[in-house]
Amino acid sequence: MRKKHKKQLPLMEPAAVHSKAQEWAEISCILARNDSIYERALQDLTIKDKSFNTGANGMSAEQVVHAAIVKQIEKFSYRDLSFYLADSRVFRSFCRIGIGDKPFKKSTLQKNIKALSDTTWEAIHRITIKDAERTGVEKGRKVRIDCTVVESNIHTPYDSELLWDSVRVLDRILWQAREKFADIKFPYNNRTKRAKRRCLGVMNAKNAAGRKKHYKDLLKVTKTVIGYAQAAVLELESYTGGNFMQPLHAMRIAGELKHYIPLALKVVDQTERRVVQGESVPAAEKIVSIFEEHTDIIRKDRRDTYYGHKICLTGGASNLILDCQILEGNPADSELTGTMFDRQKDIYGRYPLKASLDGGFASKVNLKSAKGKGIKDVCFAKGRGLEIQEMCRSSYVYKVLRRFRAGIESGISWLKRSLGLDRCSWKGFESFKSYVWSAIVSANLLTMARVQLSKQ
DSSP states (O other): OOSSSOSSOOOOOOOOOSHHHHHHHHHHHHHHTOTHHHHHHHHHHTTTOSOSSSSOOOOOHHHHHHHHHHHHHHTOOHHHHHHHHHHOHHHHHHTTOOTTSOOOOHHHHHHHHHTSOHHHHHHHHHHHHHHHHHTTSOOSSEEEEEEEEEEOSOOOOOHHHHHHHHHHHHHHHHHHHHHHOTTOOOOOOOOHHHHHHHHHHHHHOSSHHHHHHHHHHHHHHHHHHHHHHHHHHHHHHTOOOSSTTHHHHHHHHHHHHHHHHHHHHHHHHHHIIIIISOOOOOGGGOOOOSSSTTOEEEEETTTEEEEEEEEEEEEETTSOEEEEEEOSSOOOGGGTHHHHHHHHHHHHSSOOSEEEEOGGGOOHHHHHHHHHTTOSEEEESSOTTOOHHHHSSSHHHHHHHHHHHTHHHHHHHHHHHHSSTTBOOSOSHHHHHHHHHHHHHHHHHHHHHHHHHHHO
């Protein structure tokens, strides 16, 4: 693993004459003049390597960052990314792949791109924002703040489906344990077919009584499988037979079971409380996926329910996303106002002069705090008891800032439609944060490239 490609650049094909190729060339220039980006990436890529100056070269940090940006902007799968890096002259040039260089396999691309942490992507974001300030693209004097939701890659979390997920996953791991360790004896009987029938029965029940009957049997099946798993864990953890590797494999399988058992028990508990006891289970006490257990339940505007994480975005006059905060739970917008302003000071060393926010951020406390920080005009889209004269210097400034705030809605829409920010396809909360930040960095680089090209 290296920071950049070889000291002597590989032999490259001539650049294509096309507007899209010009955008990629401009993005490459932006990254090239901010060399510290590759230093940050290299730290993540070599964190497990005792020495990265020996062995096969593999991908350089520069190639990994460039490949990740291509993947995000073009919304490629790893398979598609591998193909286009082998086939496209523009993408090969952008990712520093020479004429004689072999293309990268999808497994290599996935391993390296997923190695970049969310803190590294956030650091890359701040480096690019500083570059935008130096080049006059964005000064950060006028900001607009709004929140949206990025969904996790899960199915609709019906309790019957969650119980079925618990049964089939635990059963699969138990089957692997039986196949690999025939000499380990623990109670086991395959219950997946029965669980699947009960799950379908719940979905197709004609009335509440019939649905409850199927639920009770499904709960019984799930508890039985959990009991099998708990017994298997005890046997696997005490296993000492076979060769020296067998106990390690047994511990690995026991670890998988110990991961899913508490999640399955939580699903059983919330289903019994809701279906059998008729209790309303608070969102904070629910689990909506045993695979993406970090997922929050986000109720937005008392209309729509989303399953993912709430993010708070700060946009600038240039349409760049100046900042992002990925939240756990569903805090009120009004609790985030001061934090988002303070983060702007961390980025620019000063607070903005003008700020426009959605009505959910409005409160007298937030307005007083913003004014105390030297923000001259603070426009809340809905006053919520605040007078225009309190927020802005004049009604004209208020109207201008209110129209300015609407621009972040289109920016969020573009991020979701074109950069994949509507739904995160990566597994785990840490990868979720990396995915969000990589999308924002990629969007900003594309915006900066287009602004620079429009000046030429």
